[in-house]
Amino acid sequence: MKESLMDVVCCPLDKADLDLDVADRDEEEILDGTLTCTECGETYPIEDGIPNLLPPDMRDEAAA
Amino acid sequence: MKESLMDVVCCPLDKADLDLDVADRDEEEILDGTLTCTECGETYPIEDGIPNLLPPDMRDEAAA
Amino acid sequence: MSVREEFDDWATSGKDRGMEDRHWHTAKHVLARMPVEDGDAVLDLGTGSGYALRALRERGIGRGYGLDGAPEMTRNARSYTDDDAIGFLVGDFDDLPLADDSLDHIFSMEAFYYAADPHTTLQEVRRVLKSGGTFYCAVNFFEESESTHAWQENISIEMTLWSRAQYREAFREAGLYVAEQDAVPDRVIEIPDATAFPTEGYETREAMVDRYRTWGTLLTVGVAP
């Protein structure tokens, strides 16, 4: 994901802003990392350049 | 024109309500008469069942 | 010449019915898109023969008002229907004789660009529409449809030649939201083989295809806040 995506994304649960933690990036975008809600502290993974912003219960249920 | 048209028409100049004067009507509608602006006093004719609500200068210029 | 003189002539020579036939090719698609509900009050700006209101009544609108600047047009239109819920009035686009917030929707086909000041007309449209009401503005005469430009030569009234972008911009300037813009093709008109060209109206077959199939009718839909 481009860093500019941060302008529009928010926490799916409480719509608060997210903090970005970059684990891996190339010149253009963030490939791996974490988005953390500044309000509720919930975390969302960025994997292979795509943030997963499903509500945690849906994300975990599907991964199971 | 049906009397119910009075609900939506107004004076084209100042958008004030109009007073209806009926000269001739049948069971269904008003065939001849006059609409008078309650604000500016300008009058508009109803002829053959159709009100002419052109601004007076346009109405007169065309009739000339 | 005034709108009244020009179009009264058209009405008495039967051009109103001719327009109805030709405009229906695209107007029917435009009308079909309007989200009218039972009981709605709809205005037809520059109603001509009044066909749009007759069609919308079949979809259940409660009241149809046909406004036109040419008394003979409204006289003819009145004679084409005996539907009690359709009424006609003579008036001008730039000074609408209609109360604020009085209409659910407004339709207009091939008429808007005759307004002496189209910006004023749009302000009037916004004024008379209820919140959430739509203005379906359909024109065949516009910048991108080049073979229509010559129409101005045959008429004494000054016509507004806007592009698609200019329509959107003017709607927004008047405080309308722009919900849609589309070129609605006329698929009904028959286009002869290339060998038939030049015809009276078109130099080449491509020009005629461009006029009807590519551009057809420009629809711009505005919504009142």
Added chain:
Amino acid sequence: MSVREEFDDWATSGKDRGMEDRHWHTAKHVLARMPVEDGDAVLDLGTGSGYALRALRERGIGRGYGLDGAPEMTRNARSYTDDDAIGFLVGDFDDLPLADDSLDHIFSMEAFYYAADPHTTLQEVRRVLKSGGTFYCAVNFFEESESTHAWQENISIEMTLWSRAQYREAFREAGLYVAEQDAVPDRVIEIPDATAFPTEGYETREAMVDRYRTWGTLLTVGVAP
């Protein structure tokens, strides 16, 4: 089965590209009507292969966001473009991970009715749209298009089967103005002679004509106040 499981399977078996091909028949007409301006930010809800954003970028939008509940869909979609202005994210229709008033327009094709609660989705749509922004909601599965009803049998997710009137009503309940509703015909699909029926999909030729030419895609356009 969850949206994720169902549609991840579709993505890995290549159904995303198949849908793109078929949906394009009507989606191109829907996209053409959107009044997008240079620089606009547009969201594609249930983006699948992401074709709608690729098409809108050719019309000059500034940013395209493709949201989908199936990670494999977004993974494929991402691989189909190297346009820097297009980005994908995984998320659910009922809990949009997008800020209030952040988007100029939203498009959605053949996806809306999978929402667990479509009324919630509409509220979310209204929340994230800027004032005057549009929601172009296109579906092939709806009450009036009867031969589509059987689709529910082949999918484990509950699908919302609304009529045209129900779409309009639900949009209004969510606080959106309804600017347009239309049946956009699919004129591309070939319909065989009557002798070819019954086919796998259709009992009669009439049923197939009804599905594609009469009903096609139901478009409802909402505008945020």
